[in-house]
Every structure is written in C-alpha cells, then in structure tokens.
Amino acid sequence: MAQESEIKLSFYASGYCEAHARVVDPIHGKGKKKFYAVWAFLQIPDVGNVLFDTGYSEEFNAATRRFPNRFYRWATPITLNLKHTAKNILEEQGIDSKEIDYVIVSHFHADHISGLRDFPNAKFICSESAYRQVQKISGLKAVSKGIIHQLIPSDFDKRVIFIEEFADHIIVNKYGITEFSFFGLKNLKLLLLPGHAKGMLGFHFRSAEKNILFATDAFWDYTCFRNAILPSKVVKLFFDFWDDFVATNKNLKNMEDSEEGITILFTHCPKTLTYISNEI
Numbered sequence: 513m514a515q516e517s518e519i520k521l522s523f524y525a526s527g528y529c530e531a532h533a534r535v536v537d538p539i540h541g542k543g544k545k546k547f548y549a550v551w552a553f554l555q556i557p558d559v560g561n562v563l564f565d566t567g568y569s570e571e572f573n574a575a576t577r578r579f580p581n582r583f584y585r586w587a588t589p590i591t592l593n594l595k596h597t598a599k600n601i602l603e604e605q606g607i608d609s610k611e612i613d614y615v616i617v618s619h620f621h622a623d624h625i626s627g628l629r630d631f632p633n634a635k636f637i638c639s640e641s642a643y644r645q646v647q648k649i650s651g652l653k654a655v656s657k658g659i660i661h662q663l664i665p666s667d668f669d670k671r672v673i674f675i676e677e678f679a680d681h682i683i684v685n686k687y688g689i690t691e692f693s694f695f696g697l698k699n700l701k702l703l704l705l706p707g708h709a710k711g712m713l714g715f716h717f718r719s720a721e722k723n724i725l726f727a728t729d730a731f732w733d734y735t736c737f738r739n740a741i742l743p744s745k746v747v748k749l750f751f752d753f754w755d756d757f758v759a760t761n762k763n764l765k766n767m768e769d770s771e772e773g774i775t776i777l778f779t780h781c782p783k784t785l786t787y788i789s790n791e792i
C-alpha cells in the first residue's frame with residue numbers, strides 16, 4: 513500500500529478561455545472573465561504518475577477547426593501558450609509524457625481533456641455515467657454540451673477504467689457525497705459531483721500539510737459559491753442537470769462548514785491560481 517504521506521500534489525494551468533463575467537456572477541459580473549484550465553499532478557508511490565484532467569492543448573485548435581466544433585471556439589475563445597500544455601510543463605520537470613500512468617478525467621468538457629492524446633501509455637479513469645453520456649451524443653448536440661469527440665483518443669475504450677468498478681470501496685459520506693476509495697489509499701478519494709456534467713468527479717486529498725477538496729466545475733467561483741450566487745440560467749443549456757448542480761453545492765457547503773481545515777478549490781476560480789506552480 514502506498515505511503516500517503518509521500519503523495520505529492522501540484523496544480524498547474526494550461527491555457528484559458530474567456531466568457532462574460534455575468535455568466536458566473538449575474539449580480540456583480542462585469543466585462544470578460546478568464547477561465548483558466550487548471551489540472552493536478554499526483555505522484556503516488558507504488559501507483560505512479562497520475563494526472564487529474566489536462567487543460568487545453570494544441571489538439572483543441574485542431575479539433576475545433578471545422579463546424580460544428582468551430583462553434584465551441586466561437587463561444588469560448590481560448591488562449592494557450594504552448595509552453596504551458598500539460599505535456600510541456602511535465603517535460604520541463606523531467607517527466608516524459610510516456611511516463612504518465614493514469615489520467616483521471618473529471619468530465620469530458622474540452623477544457624479538461626484536450627491533452628488526453630499527449631499521454632500514450634496512460635490508462636484513463638472516469639465515471640461510467642460520464643462516458644456513456646458522451647458516447648450517446650454527437651454533432652451539434654455534443655458541441656452544445658461541451659463535448660468534442662476528436663479530443664478523446666481512438667483507443668479510449670481499451671484504456672478506460674470505470675471508477676464504479678475499479679473502486680476499493682464506494683460510500684455516501686455524511687454530507688451526501690459519493691466517495692470512491694482507490695489504489696488502496698486512505699487519504700486520496702474521488703468524489704462524485706454531478707450537475708455541471710453527468711458523473712463529474714473531484715478529489716479530496718489529505719496529508720499532514722494539505723486538506724484540499726478539488727471540486728472541479730461544481731462551481732466556477734469560490735466567492736459566489738459561499739454567497740450562494742448561482743450562475744446565469746443560460747448555463748442550463750449545457751449543464752447536465754440543474755437540480756443536481758444545486759444539490760452538489762449544498763453538500764459541498766455542508767462539508768466545508770463541518771470539516772475543519774478543508775480548502776475547496778474549483779478548476780476555474782481565480783483563488784485556485786494562487787495554488788498553481790507554473791507561471792501563466
């Protein structure tokens with residue numbers, strides 16, 4: 513069993529897209545807002561090099577060149593310094609992209625999975641419900657739900673591990689959040705955070721120094737989350753299920769209020785940028 517005290521966790525950002533701030537905060541939002549694509553890198557003894565999401569990569573530009581995927585680029589134009597792709601950030605640190613053993617996919621929106629093709633030896637971990645939904649939709653409907661199938665490697669089916677089958681244990685915690693234990697670890701768990709996307713995952717990591725709940729896109733902005741300012745209703749068009757989104761946030765709030773020392777981070781929140789290790 514891995515020594516969890518030795519797990520190393522770092523966050524990075526690979527590019528950003530821009531959207532109207534009032535989508536995030538209909539009360540105070542003004543002008544444009546940058547949504548940085550933050551991902552995590554976990555080095556787990558006896559398990560290997562594990563990515564949690566990948567952010568944007570060059571692949572996004574290639575995959576959105578033609579219609580209908582081009583609509584995605586129009587709706588949320590992206591900026592990416594190629595030095596900041598997950599592959600290049602890791603290589604800069606002496607970790608070859610072939611040495612990534614697992615990529616955990618929080619959900620299949622393009623800002624989270626554009627780098628999947630850069631890690632040829634990785635197995636993919638995701639929720640089965642997330643992947644089944646992605647398989648079911650195509651064309652404009654897929655684009656409207658944030659899905660660009662070209663970003664998913666053609667051998668994904670052979671490399672995927674569904675957390676529902678792979679987990680050592682599955683429990684619903686006292687806050688109503690489903691937790692998956694995996695790799696025999698006690699202090700790193702995957703959490704099911706549905707609503708924004710079907711079967712969306714986050715993780716909870718605890719060590720002597722850290723107690724971090726990475727809640728991915730369960731909300732976009734921490735201040736809005738705490739002040740119960742819901743995003744504009746326009747997002748219902750691409751969210752999976754609004755009622756789940758609201759329930760997930762209630763559960764996360766209860767968890768944060770009850771668990772001393774826990775820090776909740778969201779993928780696209782400006783607060784999360786203070787946790788990343790690369791310059792942006």
Ligand SMILES: [Zn+2]
Nearest residue numbers: 621623729779
């Ligand atoms: Zn996102």
